[in-house]
Amino acid sequence: MTTSTPVAASSPQTLGFLLLDNFTLISLASAIEPLRMANQLAGRELYRWYTLSLDGAPVRASDGLQVTPDAATNMPLALDMVIVCGGIGPSRSVQREHIAWLQGQARQSRRLGAVCTGSWALARAGLLDGYETSIHWECLAAMQEAFPRVALTTRLFSIDRDRATASGGTAPLDMMLNLIGRDHGRELSAGISEMFIYDRVRGEQDQQRVPLKHVLGTTQPKLLEIVALMEANLEEPIGLDELAHYVDVSRRQLERLFQKYLHCSPSRYYLKLRLTRARQLLKQTPMSIIEVASACGFVSTPHFSKCYREYFGIPPRDERLGIGSRAPAAEPLHTKALAGLAQGDDGPDAPVSSAVLALAQAQGEPTYASVPL
Structure with missing residues (x-):
């Protein structure tokens, strides 16, 4: 189960972003920019971050x-969290x-x-065994094969105890917003x-849109055709009999295909x-629950609500509600000099x-300290 621990109020959280060769810049920016804006809106340093490489090159x-990193991994940094930034060819980039x-x-x-x-790097290090883990959909099959002890999921991001993993693109933004x-x-x-x-702000239950053709390849054209028909007729x-007829298979063959390759009934x-x-539709449009039910092929709202609750764990009317808990706010930095801050808390060589x-540049922004904490 996912848990969270309130952060210490006396000092900012310090994060290190380990850059692998061929990392995706959009994922790095999606992870760091929310931290910058958190400091700006709070008007004080809630988060501190460093980019890292093995040798600082x-x-x-x-x-x-x-990207020129702030530090090498052998430098003495008091980090609270380390986030590995991957991209193309992680199996070749991890040393x-x-x-x-x-x-x-x-x-x-x-x-x-x-x-x-x-x-991939965390899994190679044996640090994700038994943890729910998200990774870009292109690597799902390969990672499942290479690391069977990792509990892979197709969710945009996963926060499981002291591990937080996100798929690519803008998904790290959602993960960081949830952590913040x-x-x-x-x-x-x-x-x-x-x-x-x-x-x-997307939540932990939001899924990656994993192309089925990527999961199945080109080996099951009938199954891909059936799913395409389903997606076009929501x-x-x-x-099911009509679907089977459209692609020229029997109902029994149809059911076998789904059980074998998608591990569920049609x-x-x-x-x-x-x-x-x-x-x-519930999250992205103002449509009523009755309208949503009708648009998704449910003949009655009670039946829709029952199915929705069973699948997602909450009724449709609660889906649009956000749930957040406020941890004790960090103490302001008061009159601590910028020069002193720049030296960091890890010694003169940090x-x-x-x-x-x-944060210093943000002091001239109209949003500076606009969110009281």
């Missing part, structure tokens, strides 16, 4: 841009030195996370979302598609966190 992102360093961080009881394909909301309250995470013109569901899979669509400079 620049690391090339998947788009060809190079023995990465694994040894991550295992050392785990021995120091630091929280660990990953974005995009960074979960746990630490400092929903009002702050909502304020960050507004600043980024982000319509909705408002007026097609009967009717269950069809229901999942309709309920997933209903969830999108690198300067860009969080300090970003």
Whole structure:
């Protein structure tokens, strides 16, 4: 089960972002930018971050841009959390030195996370066994094969005890907003979302849109055709006999295909598609529950509500409600000098966190300290 621990109020949380070769820049930015904006809106340093590489040398992102890290992994940083940033070819990017360093961080009881394909590194280090884990859908099959002890999920992100993993693209933004909301309250995470013109903060139950053709390849064209028919007919569901007839298979063959490759019955899979669509409509449109039920092929609202509750664990009317708990707020930094902040709390040889400079620049923004904590 997911748990959260209130953060210490006396000092900012310090995060280290370990950059693997060919990491995706959008995932790194999606993870760091919410931290910057949290500091800006709070008007004080709630979070501090450093980018890291093994030797401190620049690391090339998947788009060809190079990022010069703040520090090497052998520098003495008092990190609260380490997040591995992966991208293209994680199996080639992860080195023995990465694994040894991550295992050392785990021995120091630091929280660990990953974005995009960074979960591969944590799994290689044996640090995700038994943990619910998210990774970009392109790596799902390969990672399941390589690390059978990892509890992989197709969710956008997963927060399981002291592990937080997110798939690629903008999913790290949702993960960080959820973590910030746990630490400092929903009002702050909502304020960050507004600043980024982000319509909705997605939760842990939101799923990646994994192309079925990627899961099955080209070996099951009949099954792909059936699923395409289902997806095109959510408002007026097609009967299973009719579906079987359309693709020229028997009803029994149809059921065998679904059980073998999708591990459920055709009717269950069809229901999942309709309920997933209903969830999108509930969260992203002003449609009434009756309208949503009708648009997703349910003949009555009570039946829709019953199915929805059984599948998602909450009734449709509660789906639009957000739940957030406010942890004790951090103490302000008062008159601590910027020069002193820039030196960090890890000694005179520690690198300067860009969080300090970003916060100083933000003091001229109208949103500075606009969210009271």
